[in-house]
Amino acid sequence: MKEAILENIKQYNKIIIHRHVRPDPDALGSQGGLAQIIKDSFPEKEVYMAGEEIGSLTFLVRMDELTDDMYEGALVIVCDTANSPRISDQRYASGEKIIKIDHHPNEDPYGDLLWVDTSSSSVSEMIMDFYLFGREHGLVLSKKTATLLYSGIVGDTGRFLYSNTTERTFRYAAELLAAGAEVHELYEGLYKTSEPLARLAGYVMENFQTHSRGRVGSIHLTKEILERYNVSVSEASLLVNAFSHVEGMLAWAFFVDEPDQIRVRIRSKGPVVNGLARQFNGGGHPRSSGATIYTPEETKEVIRGLIEIVQEYTPVS
Ligand SMILES: [Mn+2]
Known part of the structure; x- marks a missing residue:
C-alpha cells in the first residue's frame, strides 16, 4: 500500500492534503508532515493543506487558501479521519483521486x-x-517534518503514556529526534495552559463523580460552567484525561455541552468502549471513543452503559 501511495504521489502534480475537523496535533502533524515530505522530495509539485485552523495550534502549521478549481485533477490525501463527514473541508470529494490514511477502525x-x-x-x-x-x-525528512510528526505522536500517545505507545513508537520518536525535531519549543507550544483552563481543571478535579466503586468516572461540563470559567468547548475538551490517574479508575465519560448537543468522550484503560459510543451516534478506537447525545438524561444512560462494561470486564494479566 505504501508503494501504491508513493506511485500516486509521483504521478500527480497537484496534491491536496486534508484531515479531520477540530484538528489535534496528530491531525495537523500528519497532514503537515506529509505535505512537507512531498514538498521537500518533489519541489516541482504543488502541495496544499486544507481545513479550518485552531488558534492554539497554528504555531505547528498553517493552512492554504484553496479555490474550488484547484481540486481539478488533484490527488487528495486525507489523514487521521475515520468517517468522511468528519473531513474538514468537504471539497475533498472533488479531487480526481482520494487516498485515506488512518489509524482508526x-x-x-x-x-x-x-x-x-x-x-x-x-x-x-x-x-x-x-x-x-x-x-x-528519494523521500526527504526535514527538521520541520520531524517536528510535525513528533508532535502528532506526542499528542496521540499523551507524551508516550497511553497504551497505544509501542516499541515502534519509541524507535520512530528516536529517529525523529535524530532528524532534528525541535522538542523543547514543541512542548512549550502544546502544553501551555490558559489561566481560565487551569481554573476549570481545578473544578473538574473537585467535581468529577465516581461510580461502580471508583472504577468509572464522569463529569459534565454544562454551558453554565463553561460560561462561568470562560472556557470554550474545544479548550475544555483538553481536560478529558484530567482524573484518569485516580487509583482504580478503569473508564470514564467526559460530557461537554455544545450549542445544540452534548459531546461525549469515552476513555478506558482496558474495557472496550467504542461499542457503547456507537449506541450514541459515535464510534472510534476501542479505548478512546466519541459520541453525541442531546439531553442530560442521556448522560446517565452512557454512564450506566459504562458501568455495565466495566462490571463485565476481566483484565488480562
Ligand atoms: Mn490520530
Whole structure:
C-alpha cells in the first residue's frame, strides 16, 4: 500500500492534503508532515493543506487558501479521519483521486486507495513509516517534518503514556529526534495552559463523580460552567484525561455541552468502549471513543452503559 501511495504521489502534480475537523496535533502533524515530505522530495509539485485552523495550534502549521478549481485533477490525501463527514473541508470529494490514511477502525472506507493501520499510535507514526519505506526512493525528512510528526505522536500517545505507545513508537520518536525535531519549543507550544483552563481543571478535579466503586468516572461540563470559567468547548475538551490517574479508575465519560448537543468522550484503560459510543451516534478506537447525545438524561444512560462494561470486564494479566 505504501508503494501504491508513493506511485500516486509521483504521478500527480497537484496534491491536496486534508484531515479531520477540530484538528489535534496528530491531525495537523500528519497532514503537515506529509505535505512537507512531498514538498521537500518533489519541489516541482504543488502541495496544499486544507481545513479550518485552531488558534492554539497554528504555531505547528498553517493552512492554504484553496479555490474550488484547484481540486481539478488533484490527488487528495486525507489523514487521521475515520468517517468522511468528519473531513474538514468537504471539497475533498472533488479531487480526481482520494487516498485515506488512518489509524482508526475502518468503519467508513471512503476513498480510492486506503491505508489503515490500527496498530499505529498515530497517523504521524504511519507517515514516518511511509518516509522510512520511501527514503531509498528519494523521500526527504526535514527538521520541520520531524517536528510535525513528533508532535502528532506526542499528542496521540499523551507524551508516550497511553497504551497505544509501542516499541515502534519509541524507535520512530528516536529517529525523529535524530532528524532534528525541535522538542523543547514543541512542548512549550502544546502544553501551555490558559489561566481560565487551569481554573476549570481545578473544578473538574473537585467535581468529577465516581461510580461502580471508583472504577468509572464522569463529569459534565454544562454551558453554565463553561460560561462561568470562560472556557470554550474545544479548550475544555483538553481536560478529558484530567482524573484518569485516580487509583482504580478503569473508564470514564467526559460530557461537554455544545450549542445544540452534548459531546461525549469515552476513555478506558482496558474495557472496550467504542461499542457503547456507537449506541450514541459515535464510534472510534476501542479505548478512546466519541459520541453525541442531546439531553442530560442521556448522560446517565452512557454512564450506566459504562458501568455495565466495566462490571463485565476481566483484565488480562
Ligand atoms: Mn490520530
